[in-house]
Amino acid sequence: xxxxxxxxxxxxxxxxxxxxxxxxxxxxxxxxxxxxxxxxxxxxxxxxxxxxxxxxxxxxxxxxxxxxxxxxxxxxxxxxxxxxxxxxxxxxxxxxxxxxxxxxxxxxxxxxxxxxxxxxxxxxxxxxxxxxxxxxxxxxxxxxxxxxxxxxxxxxxxxxxxxxxxxxxxxxxxxxxxxxxxxxxxxxxxxxxxxxxxxxxxxxxxxxxxxxxxxxxxxxxxxxxxxxxxxxxxxxxxxxxxxxxxxxxxxxxxxxxxxxxxxxxxxxxxxxxxxxxxxxxxxxxxxxxxxxxxxxxxxxxxxxx
Amino acid sequence: xxxxxxxxxxxxxxxxxxxxxxxxxxxxxxxxxxxxxxxxxxxxxxxxxxxxxxxxxxxxxxxxxxxxxxxxxxxxxxxxxxxxxxxxxxxxxxxxxxx
Numbered sequence: 001x002x003x004x005x006x007x008x009x010x011x012x013x014x015x016x017x018x019x020x021x022x023x024x025x026x027x028x029x030x031x032x033x034x035x036x037x038x039x040x041x042x043x044x045x046x047x048x049x050x051x052x053x054x055x056x057x058x059x060x061x062x063x064x065x066x067x068x069x070x071x072x073x074x075x076x077x078x079x080x081x082x083x084x085x086x087x088x089x090x091x092x093x094x095x096x097x098x099x100x101x102x103x104x105x106x107x108x109x110x111x112x113x114x115x116x117x118x119x120x121x122x123x124x125x126x127x128x129x130x131x132x133x134x135x136x137x138x139x140x141x142x143x144x145x146x147x148x149x150x151x152x153x154x155x156x157x158x159x160x161x162x163x164x165x166x167x168x169x170x171x172x173x174x175x176x177x178x179x180x181x182x183x184x185x186x187x188x189x190x191x192x193x194x195x196x197x198x199x200x201x202x203x204x205x206x207x208x209x210x211x212x213x214x215x216x217x218x219x220x221x222x223x224x225x226x227x228x229x230x231x232x233x234x235x236x237x238x239x240x241x242x243x244x245x246x247x248x249x250x251x252x253x254x255x256x257x258x259x260x261x262x263x264x265x266x267x268x269x270x271x272x273x274x275x276x277x278x279x280x281x282x283x284x285x286x287x288x289x290x291x292x293x294x295x296x297x298x299x300x301x302x303x304x305x
Numbered sequence: 306x307x308x309x310x311x312x313x314x315x316x317x318x319x320x321x322x323x324x325x326x327x328x329x330x331x332x333x334x335x336x337x338x339x340x341x342x343x344x345x346x347x348x349x350x351x352x353x354x355x356x357x358x359x360x361x362x363x364x365x366x367x368x369x370x371x372x373x374x375x376x377x378x379x380x381x382x383x384x385x386x387x388x389x390x391x392x393x394x395x396x397x398x399x400x401x402x403x404x
Contacts, residue, residue: 029374035366036388050373127326129365170313178362180316195316195327197365209396216400250401271400 004105006052006065014066018057025053051102054110061110128187132196134171136203136213139260140235142173147196149186169196174261176211206235211266212259218275219243234258234268241270249274319361321346321354327361328368334378338367341382 007014010024028049032042055061132147147169150162169181179198186194200208207214213234223230227245231238239258244251251272259266279285316327325332336351338344344364346354356364366388367381376384 026374033370033373035369036384046373126329172315175315178359180361180365182314182316184312184314207396207399214396214400 001104001108004048004051004103006055009048009052010056018059021053021056025049025057029053047102051106054102055106065109126187127192128194130194130196131199132169132171132181133199133201134175135201136206136208136260137235138171139175139198139200140173143171145169145171149194171198174211174265176260176262177208208260211262211264212269213266214269214271216273217241217253217270218273219247221274221276224248224272224274232270236261239268243272247272247274316361317357319356321351321356324354324356324361324364328364330364330368334371335364337378338364338381341378343367343378343382343385 007016010016010021010028012020012024016024029046031037032046032049034043034046037046055065130147130149132145134143134145138145145168146166149165149167155161167183167186169183171181175181175198177198177200181196181198183194183196185191205215217230217232219230223243224247225245227243227247230241230243232241234255236258239255241253241255243253249272253270253272255268255270257265258268277284279288319327321332321335324330325335328335332351335344339346339354344356344360344367346356346360348354363385367378367385370376370381370384371378
């Protein structure tokens, strides 16, 4: 278990007032909110900031945390709470909101033996929400994905333990980012559902926008100059694409209905990118020299002067 | 570890009470978002409202923003609009940078 320096996380002094801590938390929450700042790093930082605030905003928890001291027993980054931990303190409100777990450090020190998050144990449990990352190819064809879940389960003696399980999720064909998959009856409580928000893993080629996909399509200078047909692989299969004569870099071609399937299906937008072959052989060298001599072309003519 | 195959479906449309449950939000809060134009349900009155597609995504995002950052509905509406503008700009930028 790793020791967490909550003051450092919020960027405040150990002597900071409750107001300053609140201010630092709000600033951090805005900065790292996963809806505002995309990226895995921001999400982790947002969680850290919330965890730090969860402890430091509460006078009981803060006092207990402070007692651990700066010179907390640490051996090679691992941290063990002192044996008399929790002595003399009683935590009135243990469970933070939300059902996402905090760090082991937090869970051990502040949630030990505490009940599960609110809503569970009642007749109708709270729904659970999670995320699932799929590939664009999965969205094209539909797929079955295994998802690891960790759910708190209340034992007969009232103790809480985390149960790991794997569920298989049917990813429907044509699903897009932001849509939700519902797994009926798989929420944290009885008769509750698990909702999974779909996001696409970053793709080396495609950039999604709803059901439309954008990509850069490299073309040779002669393909761009002369026009003609090129074969382009897409997640839905190979497609034949007609390049217009005298095509320019940046020119956008639309492949109607070749985007993500649906009603209506999305489109693929290919942005042309003229790529020069690397001159490595004498033959190629000669060929380009001949072009330089025989092609009357000044790409800088419009600059004037 | 136990493996289970289960019923799964895509959330395409939600009724008013279902959306409240989905977002873990009060009815009044959802109504405010509809009044702000953030959510655009099909159907004339709350009794037969159906929330589809972007409205579901926006509702959930709005809920997170208001809960995590303490923003009221007018603020959430503005943030969502700006985020959508920013994302559109970022997409365009990515296209130009790649070329």
